[in-house]
Amino acid sequence: MSTPDTAADARFAAVSAPHGTAALRFTHWLDAEHRAYEGAPGLWHGEDGRVVGTGLPGETPEVALSAGEHLDIGSLRLKAINRGGAPALRVFDPETPGRTSLRGILSFPHDDAWALPGVFHAAAEGQSIVIESVDGYEREEPAVGTISLQVAGEPVELTVWGDLDDELEAVIADGTSNVDAYRFRFLPIDVPAADGSVTVDFNRAYLPPCAFSDHYVCPLPPLNNRLAARVEAGERIADRA
Numbered sequence: 100m101s102t103p104d105t106a107a108d109a110r111f112a113a114v115s116a117p118h119g120t121a122a123l124r125f126t127h128w129l130d131a132e133h134r135a136y137e138g139a140p141g142l143w144h145g146e147d148g149r150v151v152g153t154g155l156p157g158e159t160p161e162v163a164l165s166a167g168e169h170l171d172i173g174s175l176r177l178k179a180i181n182r183g184g185a186p187a188l189r190v191f192d193p194e195t196p197g198r199t200s201l202r203g204i205l206s207f208p209h210d211d212a213w214a215l216p217g218v219f220h221a222a223a224e225g226q227s228i229v230i231e232s233v234d235g236y237e238r239e240e241p242a243v244g245t246i247s248l249q250v251a252g253e254p255v256e257l258t259v260w261g262d263l264d265d266e267l268e269a270v271i272a273d274g275t276s277n278v279d280a281y282r283f284r285f286l287p288i289d290v291p292a293a294d295g296s297v298t299v300d301f302n303r304a305y306l307p308p309c310a311f312s313d314h315y316v317c318p319l320p321p322l323n324n325r326l327a328a329r330v331e332a333g334e335r336i337a338d339r340a
Contacts, residue, residue, distance in 0.1 A: 107206065110334075114311060115201050117193040118176040121311040121337075124195040126180075127188045138190040140172055145186040150179035152188075182316070183238060189314070197312045203338040204306065207280075213301040213332035217248030217257075219267075219291035228258065232316045233309055243267065246288070248299055251328035257299070258321045263290055270320040271304065274329035281310045281336050283320045304333025311337055 114120045127136040129145035133153065136143055141155040150164045155172065162170050164179035166186070171177075176191035192198075222228075222242035231237050246257045246269075261267040267288040276282050284304040291297035308315040 107204070110305070111204055114204065115198060117174070117198075118191040119198070120308050121198040121201050122176075122191040122193055122195055123189060123197070123308070123312040123314050124192040125188075125190040126314040126316070127190070129186050129188060136188065136190075138192060139175070139177060139188060143188050148181050148184060148186055150177075150186045150188050152177070182236065195312075200339045201311070201337060202340050205335045205338050207331045207333060207335055209302050210332055211302075213330070215248050215250065215299050215301070217246040217297050217299045219259075219295045219297050220245050220247065221263075228260070228321070230260075230318045230321075232318055234316050236316065245323075246291075246297060246299060250326055250330070253326075253328060255326060256323050258324055259288060261288075266290065269324055270307075270318050271324045271326060271330070272320045273326040275331060275335070279329075279331075279335060281306055283307065283317075284333060286333070301330050301332035304330070306334045306337065 125138045129143055129150060131144055133142040133144045141152045143152050153161045155162065157172065164170060166179050166181035169176050169178035174193050178189040178191065180187050180189060221244040226242040227239050228242045229237050229239050240260065243260045246259055248255055257269045259267040259269045269286045269288060270283055271286050272283040285307050286304045288297060288299055307317040309317040
């Protein structure tokens with residue numbers, strides 16, 4: 100089992116890797132027109148939901164990437180994503196300032212007092228929620244449920260999503276946001292017990308990808324997940340030179 104220090108080391112290693120989270124330099128949304136895009140060799144367009152590149156250097160002058168697939172050219176990693184049917188090309192560059200300036204991830208001190216008991220309430224069948232991303236894009240997804248708990252003496256109803264057979268997640272903001280911490284954070288939550296009881300451990304809160312690059316399109320916290328209390332637990336902010 101990892102200690103908090105080794106877990107933090109592994110987390111930073113993943114974020115700061117040559118093609119890790121902090122290395123994202125561009126996200127280019129594609130249409131059917133063949134174009135050159137900044138930071139990416141060749142010409143690119145979207146076709147049947149895939150990311151298609153032509154005129155590429157090396158032994159693979161043409162490529163069609165489905166979401167999640169990538170191609171490495173020199174030091175660059177070119178990766179396909181798809182959001183609601185819209186394909187995009189992501190350019191990961193080890194030399195992007197967002198990676199080269201990163202020195203670490205600052206966190207609040209671990210405090211067991213921030214592991215709080217709650218009760219999970221499953222959403223009604225057929226209920227949906229609208230999730231808004233940082234770029235204003237909205238998507239509708241089946242609702243999973245909410246967790247009732249007390250935070251600093253105040254009742255809170257956290258909206259969560261995820262997989263009840265695996266793990267839940269909330270996106271939260273709190274009194275430290277934009278003050279001592281990034282403007283919002285992700286919070287993984289273990290699957291509730293059969294009776295709905297669940298522990299919400301705010302020490303597990305971590306920075307979203309967009310804390311390391313402006314070219315991610317992270318989901319924003321729903322209104323009821325924007326807490327008035329200062330949650331001084333979990334990851335806080337990227338430490339840069």
